[in-house]
Amino acid sequence: MIANSAWLKKTEGGKLMSTEAKKGDFTSNLGRIYTIYTGGFVAFVIFIAILEGFGVPNNVLGYLFVAFTIGVYAAIGILSRTMQVDEYYVAGRKVPSFYNGMATAADWMSAASFIGMAGTLYILGYDGLAFILGWTGGYVLVATLIAPYLRKFGCYTVPDFLAFRFGGNAARIAGIVVLMSCSFTYVVAQLVGTGLIGARLLGMSFEVAVFVGLVGILVCSMLGGMRAVTWTQVAQYIVLIIAYLVPVVILSTQKFGIPIPQLTYGTVLSEIQVKEAALGVAATASHIVPFARYDPLNFFALVLCLMVGTASLPHVLMRYFTTPSVREARSSVAWTLLFIFILYFTAPAYAAFAKLEVFSNVIGKPLDQLPSWIYSYGKIGLIQICGTNANDVATIIAACGKIAGHNGILALANFSIQADAIVIATPEIAGLPYVVSGLVAAGGLAAALSTADGLLLAIANALSHDVYSRMIDKNAPVARKLVIARVLLILVAILAAWVASGRPADIVAMVAWAFSLAAAGLFPALVLGIWSKKTTSAAAVWGIWAGFLTTLAYLVITRYFPGFGVDYLGMYSNVSPATGKALLDIAKLKLEQPDLFTQTMVAINHPLASKVGYFNIANISAGLFGIPIGFATMIIVSKFTQAPSTELQNFIDEIRRPRGAAVMIEK
Amino acid sequence: MKDQEKIQAHWAETQRVTYVMLAIWAFFAFVIHMFAVGLNGMKILGFPIGFYMAAQGSLVVFVVQLFWFAKAQDSVDRKFGMAEED
Numbered sequence: 164m165i166a167n168s169a170w171l172k173k174t175e176g177g178k179l180m181s182t183e184a185k186k187g188d189f190t191s192n193l194g195r196i197y198t199i200y201t202g203g204f205v206a207f208v209i210f211i212a213i214l215e216g217f218g219v220p221n222n223v224l225g226y227l228f229v230a231f232t233i234g235v236y237a238a239i240g241i242l243s244r245t246m247q248v249d250e251y252y253v254a255g256r257k258v259p260s261f262y263n264g265m266a267t268a269a270d271w272m273s274a275a276s277f278i279g280m281a282g283t284l285y286i287l288g289y290d291g292l293a294f295i296l297g298w299t300g301g302y303v304l305v306a307t308l309i310a311p312y313l314r315k316f317g318c319y320t321v322p323d324f325l326a327f328r329f330g331g332n333a334a335r336i337a338g339i340v341v342l343m344s345c346s347f348t349y350v351v352a353q354l355v356g357t358g359l360i361g362a363r364l365l366g367m368s369f370e371v372a373v374f375v376g377l378v379g380i381l382v383c384s385m386l387g388g389m390r391a392v393t394w395t396q397v398a399q400y401i402v403l404i405i406a407y408l409v410p411v412v413i414l415s416t417q418k419f420g421i422p423i424p425q426l427t428y429g430t431v432l433s434e435i436q437v438k439e440a441a442l443g444v445a446a447t448a449s450h451i452v453p454f455a456r457y458d459p460l461n462f463f464a465l466v467l468c469l470m471v472g473t474a475s476l477p478h479v480l481m482r483y484f485t486t487p488s489v490r491e492a493r494s495s496v497a498w499t500l501l502f503i504f505i506l507y508f509t510a511p512a513y514a515a516f517a518k519l520e521v522f523s524n525v526i527g528k529p530l531d532q533l534p535s536w537i538y539s540y541g542k543i544g545l546i547q548i549c550g551t552n553a554n555d556v557a558t559i560i561a562a563c564g565k566i567a568g569h570n571g572i573l574a575l576a577n578f579s580i581q582a583d584a585i586v587i588a589t590p591e592i593a594g595l596p597y598v599v600s601g602l603v604a605a606g607g608l609a610a611a612l613s614t615a616d617g618l619l620l621a622i623a624n625a626l627s628h629d630v631y632s633r634m635i636d637k638n639a640p641v642a643r644k645l646v647i648a649r650v651l652l653i654l655v656a657i658l659a660a661w662v663a664s665g666r667p668a669d670i671v672a673m674v675a676w677a678f679s680l681a682a683a684g685l686f687p688a689l690v691l692g693i694w695s696k697k698t699t700s701a702a703a704v705w706g707i708w709a710g711f712l713t714t715l716a717y718l719v720i721t722r723y724f725p726g727f728g729v730d731y732l733g734m735y736s737n738v739s740p741a742t743g744k745a746l747l748d749i750a751k752l753k754l755e756q757p758d759l760f761t762q763t764m765v766a767i768n769h770p771l772a773s774k775v776g777y778f779n780i781a782n783i784s785a786g787l788f789g790i791p792i793g794f795a796t797m798i799i800v801s802k803f804t805q806a807p808s809t810e811l812q813n814f815i816d817e818i819r820r821p822r823g824a825a826v827m828i829e830k
Numbered sequence: 831m832k833d834q835e836k837i838q839a840h841w842a843e844t845q846r847v848t849y850v851m852l853a854i855w856a857f858f859a860f861v862i863h864m865f866a867v868g869l870n871g872m873k874i875l876g877f878p879i880g881f882y883m884a885a886q887g888s889l890v891v892f893v894v895q896l897f898w899f900a901k902a903q904d905s906v907d908r909k910f911g912m913a914e915e916d
Contacts, residue, residue, distance in 0.1 A: 289866070289880075289881055289884065292881070292884035292885055295884065295885060295889070296859060296863070296884055296888060296889075299888075299889050299892055300855060300858070300859040300888065300892055302892065302896065303851065303852075303855040303859075303892055303895060303896065303899075304855070306851075306896050306899055306900070307848045307851045307852060307855075307899060308848070311903075425886065426875060428876075429873075429874070429875040429876030429877035429882075430875070430876040431876070432876055432877060432878065432881065433873070433876040451870060451878045451880075451881045452867075452870070453863070453866040453867055453870070453880060453881075453884075454866075454867075459864070462863075463860055463863075463864075466859060466860065466863075467860075470859065488914045489914060490900075490904055490907075490913065490914055493899065493900040493903060493904070494897070494900040496896055496900075497893070497896035497897045497899070497900050500892060500893050500896050501893050501897075504889050504890075504892075504893050507889065508885065508886050508889055508890075511885040511886075816837060816841075819840075819841055819844065820837065820840060820841075820907070820912040821907050821912060821913055821914045822907070822911070822912045822913060822914055
């Protein structure tokens, strides 16, 4: 194994090293380099499988997976180091569209996509598909409305564009605030993700795993900035997609003899419906029935917020600054979506296969005859039976015994599984050796690290480029700019890891907020900045703040200050999609528990938290208010302020046609 | 055509391509799923069609659409001499 990995690193390194001397050589050899890399990774997995056959303990195998993959990412990161500004910020703008597509896919798919998405679909059934639709369809907006134009503009960061188009630092600062507020919670969630993967799959302590994640991120991004992050993200995509596909492909082959789970799960869905009927699941609560957990309004509002948010997240948009041309920026979005699609159209298959397994071999079985995977994941708190963690047979028999009239058969109502368990448990459900679980851990880690890299770079670049180079010291020499960029990167990373090590459940839940905040804060300004010459600077600044603050206020008030919302802002109870009735009887609660309404900063299980609002819009879709308010503010204020200068309007014309030099040329 | 006319014609056609793309997007992102309940009454390979469209069908459309868009917009750029050099 040592020899094998050393060989791979050497080949990898040799190629990348030669890029320092001959750049054209590296891009023309990309296909060969990543084919060798993929082959090397597969060989490594086979090698681990052989070690497992010889009886090497699981935790050693797990550590080998982590050490090997992070070692390779680190090697790429170190070999891609640079001291040139455009290499550091936009990878020298020479990333071919196909590879930028892969890198963006890795940038985009987070720990939550990899580990949690399939489980969300398991729990929500059809309504969970809002996430699948929202997180793919958004790329149509990226490609048609925003990315190619920003590429032509030629900026390093999204706030850079806002500052140029909307007359300076007021717009820049507004952009930076939105960027920070959506990216920082997101990067913390990735580090929490690495902690959970390390703790659950590899038996590390949570804090150690967060620290490993921190090191993994810093070695990839610090020395080479965007350039290093790009080439590690490509490598991470390859690992994460192999890891995601292998377990469910094997499961499909075992069951149907066809290694295409995305097709065979149709049959699984039919079988699930038969089982549901037999288990007495109400027809309206079936896995395939739409709008049982989200009513249509909230379903489509969520789809819209996720799509528009996707098209506004700076860490995604900045990846398209790295392509050689506008043309390649467009095709790169198409490649991105193809690579994301491969994972997202597999996630519902995971959910279906896991659900059928649960309905066939878990529910309706005597408590002492449950499959052993239940206890593997019950022990780490991912499965509860009769209200207690399923540690072992004795525990669940004792817990169920306390329920009056329990007949010793596991009922659906007494079984609960966390979303995170589905992907993690599938290798064991399929009866596969530990090497596949180790592979899944490596994939989850790759997903978390690649997203964290991109986010960290977006945050640090906003600070170093927009705040320092553009606002504080405009004439700083290149060397100093790059040192400042790296110092800020390390500081932000350490701060994120420190926050993550406290296991902030609230912050992880807030990741979904990032989409609404980015959508309301940035989308109107970006779209109108490109598509309307009449939008003025004052209009954009007012619009960004109006959209962003409206959304933020709705999120914070409904989640943390619901009583204040009811008492002072006229909010009322949301409606249950199942019954069509109000979730809360506010008048009755006011009489019986008036203190509920005076409590502030309430916990997530507070009876009012996230259950009040306007028009029955759940807080996860708060962008539904903010997006139109942002657009309306910009359009109305533009009517009352002086139109942009002819010079600026000519610049907008230039952004709209690919031919010609970039509008903004960095010195 | 004069340069200014070319610029305007190029932008008009760019807008047209974009609006077509957004119409397709809106249909497969929202409109078709409004009929999910009815579509679920039919099945292909065991998939209820309403479920299938949200889990795979619309996604396939988005992917194909974006490759098509990249090509279509590039030919608009070339037609008006606005494309980058190859």
